[in-house]
Amino acid sequence: MRIGLLGTGPWARMAHAPALAAHDELDFVGVWGRRPDAAKELAGLHDTRAYDDVDALLADVDAVAVALPPVVQAELAVRAARAGCHLLLDKPLAITVDEGRAVVEAAQEAGVASVVFFTSRFLTETEAWITEQASTEGWFTARAQWLGSVFSGDSPFADSPWRREKGALWDVGPHALSVLLPVLGDVRRVAAAAPGPGDTVHLVLDHAGGASSTLTLSLTAPPAAAGAAVELRGEAGVTLLPESSEGVLPALTRAADALLGAARTGRPHPCDAAFALRVTEVLATAEGMLGGETG
Structure with missing residues (x-):
């Protein structure tokens, strides 16, 4: 599968570009970014081509991976789907329900596959745990804490404008959901x-299963308090989401595998754009209840 990368920021550099370049079943055709110089630099690191025109890249590939802010991602995902490209997207799918729905509809109308990279769903240990707990009945409550300290220290995302504007609800809320x-x-x-x-x-x-959950989400926690945890309690007892030592590259490789599988079989992946739209709907409802008091 010929695939292009849209985006040149930290996430594209540390995750997408290396994973695409190393994948045995992908031909990493090129990179497009909003900063042409950054696109040339990133393309040079992986012996591929930098594109000045996003439509030219879309015309040359079968699929795109997107590593861009959600408001930019949604618009370009619609454009890519209409060009017949399968979609490897990042979370959140979009910042508004209408934008997210437009991505889903464009993918459905074009008949292209979509996979959204919710990291925990593509790590071996955590995905196995999720699958096991999903087959267990009688859950009563769940507690999820996703706490980061993104704007302190040397985080590569400290200068992310959209994270500063939208906050933890939209950045780590999708992971918890x-x-x-x-x-x-x-x-x-x-x-x-x-x-x-x-x-x-x-x-x-x-x-819908009858349980209730509580979520605590933050990007501004003290560094010593940062971390993620999910606890389930029910008839089967108490269980905790396991930590993973794999890192992001194996997870993103599995997400690419999932896109290849969905494109070949025509069967939607559980983490497709429609699932990501539902996550967006929940977050948008919560944001409306908060009344702009976060971010």
Whole structure:
């Protein structure tokens, strides 16, 4: 499969470009970015071509991987789907429900496959845990904490404008939901949403399976308090989301594998754009309840 990369920022450099270049079943055709000089530099590192015209890249590939802010991703994903390109997207799919729905509709109309890179869903240990818990009945409550300290220290994402504007709800909220929804079922209701210190938000969710969950999300936690944890409690007892030592490159390689499989078989992947749209809908509901008090 011939694939192009849209984006030249830290995530494209540390994850997408190396994973695409190393994949045995992908031909890494080229890079397009909003900064042509950065596209040339990144393309040179991986012995591929830098494109000045995004439509020229779309015409030369079968698929695109997108490593761009969500508001930019949504527009370009629609454009790529209409050009017949399969989509390897990042989370969140979009910042508004309308933008996310446009991506889903464009992919469906074009008949292209989509996979959205929710990291925990493509790490071996965590995905196996999610699958096991999804087949277990009787969950009563879940507690998810996704705490980062992105704007302090030497984080490569410290200068991310969209993260500063939208905060933890939109950056790490998708990670938490990607773990909880397949286990507890869809969100029937966002029961509560409240701000905490910095960009921290607290959510209470009512799930279709009968359980409730609480989420604490932050990008402004003290570095010593940073980390992610998910705890489930129910008839089977208590279980915790395992930590993974794999890193992002193997996970992104599996996401590319998933896109290849979906494109070949025509069967949607569980983390396709439609699932990511549902995540966007939940986050948008929570944001409306918060009334702009975060970010």
